[in-house]
Amino acid sequence: MYKVHGVGNESLAAEIFSKLDFDGDGKISKNDVMNLVADFYLSNNPQAPGNLFFGAYE
Numbered sequence: 282m283y284k285v286h287g288v289g290n291e292s293l294a295a296e297i298f299s300k301l302d303f304d305g306d307g308k309i310s311k312n313d314v315m316n317l318v319a320d321f322y323l324s325n326n327p328q329a330p331g332n333l334f335f336g337a338y339e
Contacts, residue, residue: 297333297336300330300333301313301330301333301334314334317331318334319331320332320334321335
């Protein structure tokens, strides 16, 4: 997704992916995606993993 949207580079994408792949299986499940999107939109915690999902923003 990062590559398609031109956000960062491959090493940044790999670093962030490792933080979003909660069980370390090399995949992000549909349930994980739903939780990450909910974090992004609903969490007041700036450290919530969902804030990494769509890439950096200011």
